[in-house]
Amino acid sequence: MTELLTAAQMRAIEQAAIDSGDVTGLELMERAGRGVVEAIFEEWPELAKPNRGASPSGSPGYLGPRETRAARRRAVVLCGPGNNGGDGFVVARRLLDKGWDVEVFLFGDPDKLPPDARTNYDVWCSMGAVKKLEVDAVTSGPRPTLLIDAMFGTGLTRAIPLDCALAFHAIEKRDVGDRHPWLVPYHRVAIDTPSGLDTDSGKFLLPEFSGDADDEEDWESYWEWWQNDASMRLLLPDLTISFHRRRLGHVLSDVSRKVVVCDIGLGKEDRHPAHLLWPHSNDVVRLLDFDVPKGRSKRAWPGNDLDKRRGAQSHKYTHGHALILSGQSGKGGAARLAARGALRIGAGLVTVAPTPGALQENAARLDAIMLSPVGDAPTLETVLADERFNALCLGPGLGQERARELVPVALAAERATVLDADALTAFADNPAGLFDMLHENCVLTPHAGEFARLFPDIAEKLNAPATQGPAYSKVDATREAAARAGCVVLFKGPDTVIAAPDGRCSINSAAYERSAPWLASAGTGDVLAGFVTGLLARGFKPIQAAETAAWMHVECALEFGPGLIAEDLSEMLPNVFRKLGV
Ligand SMILES: NC(=O)C1=CN([C@@H]2O[C@H](COP(=O)(O)OP(=O)(O)OC[C@H]3O[C@@H](n4cnc5c(N)ncnc54)[C@H](OP(=O)(O)O)[C@@H]3O)[C@@H](O)[C@H]2O)[C@@H](O)CC1
Ligand SMILES: Nc1ncnc2c1ncn2[C@@H]1O[C@H](COP(=O)(O)OP(=O)(O)O)[C@@H](O)[C@H]1O
Ligand SMILES: [K+]
Numbered sequence: 001m002t003e004l005l006t007a008a009q010m011r012a013i014e015q016a017a018i019d020s021g022d023v024t025g026l027e028l029m030e031r032a033g034r035g036v037v038e039a040i041f042e043e044w045p046e047l048a049k050p051n052r053g054a055s056p057s058g059s060p061g062y063l064g065p066r067e068t069r070a071a072r073r074r075a076v077v078l079c080g081p082g083n084n085g086g087d088g089f090v091v092a093r094r095l096l097d098k099g100w101d102v103e104v105f106l107f108g109d110p111d112k113l114p115p116d117a118r119t120n121y122d123v124w125c126s127m128g129a130v131k132k133l134e135v136d137a138v139t140s141g142p143r144p145t146l147l148i149d150a151m152f153g154t155g156l157t158r159a160i161p162l163d164c165a166l167a168f169h170a171i172e173k174r175d176v177g178d179r180h181p182w183l184v185p186y187h188r189v190a191i192d193t194p195s196g197l198d199t200d201s202g203k204f205l206l207p208e209f210s211g212d213a214d215d216e217e218d219w220e221s222y223w224e225w226w227q228n229d230a231s232m233r234l235l236l237p238d239l240t241i242s243f244h245r246r247r248l249g250h251v252l253s254d255v256s257r258k259v260v261v262c263d264i265g266l267g268k269e270d271r272h273p274a275h276l277l278w279p280h281s282n283d284v285v286r287l288l289d290f291d292v293p294k295g296r297s298k299r300a301w302p303g304n305d306l307d308k309r310r311g312a313q314s315h316k317y318t319h320g321h322a323l324i325l326s327g328q329s330g331k332g333g334a335a336r337l338a339a340r341g342a343l344r345i346g347a348g349l350v351t352v353a354p355t356p357g358a359l360q361e362n363a364a365r366l367d368a369i370m371l372s373p374v375g376d377a378p379t380l381e382t383v384l385a386d387e388r389f390n391a392l393c394l395g396p397g398l399g400q401e402r403a404r405e406l407v408p409v410a411l412a413a414e415r416a417t418v419l420d421a422d423a424l425t426a427f428a429d430n431p432a433g434l435f436d437m438l439h440e441n442c443v444l445t446p447h448a449g450e451f452a453r454l455f456p457d458i459a460e461k462l463n464a465p466a467t468q469g470p471a472y473s474k475v476d477a478t479r480e481a482a483a484r485a486g487c488v489v490l491f492k493g494p495d496t497v498i499a500a501p502d503g504r505c506s507i508n509s510a511a512y513e514r515s516a517p518w519l520a521s522a523g524t525g526d527v528l529a530g531f532v533t534g535l536l537a538r539g540f541k542p543i544q545a546a547e548t549a550a551w552m553h554v555e556c557a558l559e560f561g562p563g564l565i566a567e568d569l570s571e572m573l574p575n576v577f578r579k580l581g582v
Contacts, residue, residue: 001286004507005245007154007199007470009284013244017266025116028264029083032243033090033120035262036191037098039241040146043260044187047073047145050099074101074144076171078133078164079121080151080195081108086117087191088150089124095146096127103141105133107151107164138167143174145185149235153192154247157469159205160196165233168195190237193247194255201473202252202495203466204234226465251287252474252495254511282503285475288551289509305540305548306346307582319348320537323389324530325374325406326354327399327422329361334396334421334526336362337566339369341530342393344570345552347537353383355402377409384413391537395420395445396526403427411437416536416545420445420529428453435485440501442487443542445529451491455481479505488542490532490550492525498546508550516557523566528553530570552576 005013017023041048077092079085085106096102104124113121124130131137133151151164168188176184196204206226211218240256244266250259322342326335335352343350353374354362362371374380383389392410394403394417403426410417419434424446427434431454438444444454452459455477462477474497482489482499491497494517496508510516531549540548556572557564559579 001506002289003245004248004251004285004287006248010154010199010244010247013266023265025083026119028266029086029116029120030090031264032087032191032262033094035243035264036087036091036148036189036241037094039260039262040187040189040239043239043258044185046185047187072101073099073146074142075103075146075148076138076141076144077102077104077148078138078151078167079104079106079130080153080164081106081112082152082155083114083117084150084153084155084191084195085113086120087153088148089117089120091148091150091191093120093124093127101144102128103144104128104130105138105167106130107133107161107167133164133167135163135166135170139170139174141174143171143176143181143184143186145187147171147186147188149188149190149195149237151195153195154199156193156195156198156205158467159207160233160235162233164195165235168235187239188235188237190235190240190256192240192242193249194235194237194240196233196235197249197253197255198466198469198471199247199249200470201466201476202249202255203471203473204255205469205471206465206467208467209465246287248285248473248475248507251507251509251511252497254494254515258512282505286506287509288506288547290551305544306577306580316348317388319346320390320534320539321349321351321388322347322391322393322533322537323372323383324350324352324393324396324533325380325398325402325410326352326358326362327397327402328355329358331397331399332358332362332365334523335393335398336365336369337523337526337570338393338396338420338530338533339366341527341570342391342534342537343369344573345531345534345538345549347391347534350534350537351389353380374406377405380406380409381413384409384415389415390539391416391418391533393418393420393529393533395423396529398422400426407434408437411439411442414439414441416441416443416533416542418443418445418529418533418536420525421450424450424454431455438485438487440487441536441542442485443490443532443536443546444481444485444487445490445492445525445532445546447492447525451477451481455484458484475499475505475507479503488546490528490546492528496550498543498550500543504543506547508547508554510554510557514554514558516554518562518564519554519557521565524553524557524569527566527569555579 075095077088079088092102092104209222237256240259242261243264324335324339326332339350339352351370351372353372356373356375359373392415400422403423458477461472478491478497478499482501494510499505532545535545555576556569559572559575560568
């Protein structure tokens with residue numbers, strides 16, 4: 001697992017490196033600029049070939065004047081007023097050295113550039129021109145092969161000026177001669193972050209609402225403006241090149257087609273335990289990015305804990321017995337999906353507990369999974385007298401009324417417990433009542449709607465337009481929710497955030513190279529609840545169960561690919577286990 005950094009943490013790491021005397025800010029900037037150019041050439045190897053010029057005699061092997069115009073490698077670099085702009089000047093210089101045509105625009109006053117950026121500005125000025133970044137100025141000229149966004153990085157504190165956004169978009173409209181625009185290669189690259197993105201939250205910062213806060217019409221027109229015209233402010237690059245580590249915002253949003261991280265030699269400082277750089281190591285958010293199988297020897301990886309063979313003398317009860325509460329007849333699919341997930345991920349035994357009326361339906365559908373009818377709370381109490389039931393799952397297909405009756409009994413039994421779906425929604429009117437009953441061996445697995453029902457004030461903060469950085473993020477929201485609930489919260493989505501009450505937090509990303517949008521399909525969340533329950537039955541701690549389940553869930557989805565339905569997920573587990581070497 002790798003650490004994800006906030007802007008402040010990244011600054012602290014850089015500062016520690018500079019203070020140690022090992023490196024200067026200027027050297028770091030040079031490495032950053034060099035890394036950007038290398039990453040561009042790695043992404044688009046054809047751009048690494050030298051520029052070919054026109055042949056005066058028209059000899060073969062040279063380009064004719066018309067072709068030259070279209071094929072010459074050109075870059076436009078949009079530089080901002082801070083060190084992100086400084087990186088831009090380095091990139092401009094390095095591209096020019098490689099024979100590119102480079103145009104540089106600066107937003108802001110050169111005299112106010114921070115020292116390292118100013119040094120690189122001066123170096124560039126000895127090689128080429130710097131034009132003032134204004135929409136009119138950037139509009140004319142041939143369309144470049146590369147547009148470099150070096151306007152704002154980790155120092156962004158508020159929405160980018162409209163001119164910067166419009167300039168970015170104006171480049172696309174530049175002249176492409178008589179060729180169809182689609183046929184002219186055009187790549188947009190963001191240095192560190194797409195400008196406008198708040199690196200801590202992954203949100204695009206909006207301009208402050210300047211109207212009357214009590215006037216609904218004013219507010220609505222602000223929103224309308226944002227959704228229509230202001231979408232022009234979104235600068236969507238094809239490639240974002242960041243440094244040292246990914247930032248939280250890279251993972252909490254997918255505003256770039258791809259994010260790559262380049263090493264700028266801060267590795268040594270990495271050996272400083274994180275808690276030396278900032279007070280609590282629990283402040284660090286980890287990305288669940290186990291290497292398979294490379295990480296096997298090096299990192300804590302799920303295979304180590306998932307390997308049943310290590311307990312060769314074990315029997316089914318040593319792998320735990322999960323109890324999945326189910327609902328009425330005709331509503332049992334969700335619980336069966338969860339049960340199958342729990343069994344496949346390795347619980348020794350799994351029992352589904354439907355209403356007595358739904359027994360036949362379930363008996364017709366289940367074989368390896370056992371059945372135990374539970375009509376009411378006293379029956380559940382009796383069932384739970386068997387202490388071998390060590391993990392419970394309530395929610396999928398349970399029904400809200402039944403959830404209100406059974407959840408208190410389940411929680412009083414103090415087993416490891418997953419609450420999902422109806423078991424969360426049932427307490428929308430009284431979340432505090434639920435929080436009083438929860439204990440540290442619980443895992444809540446809400447999607448955004450369920451989260452908002454249980455934590456309405458937190459959801460409101462999360463969903464409010466962000467105007468200032470660092471903005472309130474899904475990480476902040478999940479941590480706050482876990483602290484309030486007193487147990488692990490797994491907040492689902494393409495960026496699933498998992499937090500414990502003590503602040504430990506990780507993100508399971510299903511974006512970029514792990515993109516699996518086909519997971520957004522009915523019932524996949526039920527399977528996830530089953531995965532968590534199965535791992536709890538196997539004795540995993542709640543946070544570890546939640547993290548491993550979320551990661552395996554996406555691995556299963558990737559293993560199957562498009563066309564996946566919820567039923568397929570658990571069936572992919574054997575393949576994923578094999579890949580893990582389990
Ligand atoms: N440090 C290092 O060693 C290394 C750093 N590196 C690079 O530095 C980048 C961070 O640099 P940075 O801290 O200078 O911040 P950056 O994002 O360039 O902008 C800050 C400037 O923008 C301004 N500003 C902010 N918001 C604004 C707005 N909405 N509209 C207008 N202005 C606005 C703000 O002004 P102020 O808020 O004070 O008014 C300030 O002047 C980082 O992303 C990476 O690329 C790499 O080279 C590796 C080594
Ligand atoms: N776009 C997406 N990319 C990847 N995973 C997604 C995406 N949308 C949803 N998911 C995942 O799919 C699952 C859906 O769960 P949920 O919303 O509870 O659905 P259901 O209630 O139908 O089971 C969650 O694990 C969530 O993280
Ligand atoms: K940028």
